[in-house]
Amino acid sequence: xxxxxQLTKVFVEVADSLIDDFDLIxxxxxxxxxxxxxxxxxxxxxxxxDEHAVLQVLAASDENTRLLELFALQHAQxxxxxxxxxxxxxxxxxxxxxxxxxxxxxxxxxxxxxxFVATNAIPMRLRGKVIGALGLFQTTDHALxxxxxxxxxxxxxxxxxxxxxxxxxxxxxxxxxQLQHALTSRIVLEQVKGILAERWQVTTDExxxxxxxxxxxxxxxxxxxxxxxxxxxxxxxxxxxxVPHH
Numbered sequence: 001x002x003x004x005x006q007l008t009k010v011f012v013e014v015a016d017s018l019i020d021d022f023d024l025i026x027x028x029x030x031x032x033x034x035x036x037x038x039x040x041x042x043x044x045x046x047x048x049x050d051e052h053a054v055l056q057v058l059a060a061s062d063e064n065t066r067l068l069e070l071f072a073l074q075h076a077q078x079x080x081x082x083x084x085x086x087x088x089x090x091x092x093x094x095x096x097x098x099x100x101x102x103x104x105x106x107x108x109x110x111x112x113x114x115x116f117v118a119t120n121a122i123p124m125r126l127r128g129k130v131i132g133a134l135g136l137f138q139t140t141d142h143a144l145x146x147x148x149x150x151x152x153x154x155x156x157x158x159x160x161x162x163x164x165x166x167x168x169x170x171x172x173x174x175x176x177x178q179l180q181h182a183l184t185s186r187i188v189l190e191q192v193k194g195i196l197a198e199r200w201q202v203t204t205d206e207x208x209x210x211x212x213x214x215x216x217x218x219x220x221x222x223x224x225x226x227x228x229x230x231x232x233x234x235x236x237x238x239x240x241x242x243v244p245h246h
Contacts, residue, residue, distance in 0.1 A: 028059035083121035
């Protein structure tokens with residue numbers, strides 16, 4: 001699919017986010033997947049700063065545990081932290097460069113062990129204030145062009161818009177509580193992934209795939225469905241186990 005067609009698809013999804021019944025986590029999940037397709041990178045993650053200005057993973061192109069742990073490492077160090085603090089993009093960072101290992105002694109070797117050789121971080125801005133970062137990983141050493149970087153910034157801006165579009169039923173949340181609500185939804189989703197993985201004896205990635213497929217097929221918001229499961233209000237036997245048992 002041509003980049004123009006892919007961009008059209010992204011903007012249609014953004015338009016859908018303007019309705020009241022909007023699933024933020026699933027939207028950001030899809031946006032991170034679109035970033036991989038549009039920017040020709042291996043992985044993408046959306047990291048949002050919590051109330052203590054610590055970056056937390058909100059969505060990732062792949063729910064693989066190792067990738068999520070790699071993004072989580074950036075709560076304390078890494079290009080996304082530097083990007084968040086400075087408000088400036090960090091692009092085409094070569095992880096095999098000794099400077100990277102010196103700057104981020106925990107993050108860099110972990111990224112290299114996962115097969116990544118380059119990384120990028122794009123700021124997520126809100127009215128001049130940085131609220132998070134879009135992290136991009138590459139398994140090849142091809143550099144992002146200026147056009148790629150501009151597109152990545154546009155996609156990061158879309159993620160910011162989507163996060164702030166999230167509202168309570170009364171539409172009365174403040175900006176800070178909107179951000180915290182998004183992070184809380186992700187935490188609940190992580191808990192439910194673990195519950196289902198243990199219950200079904202599958203990986204958390206497989207559990208997430210089954211949960212997400214059910215939510216989409218039955219028009220449930222992913223975050224609302226996860227909350228219902230966490231609260232014991234939803235029978236998980238209703239969810240088809242679309243992955244083999246181990």
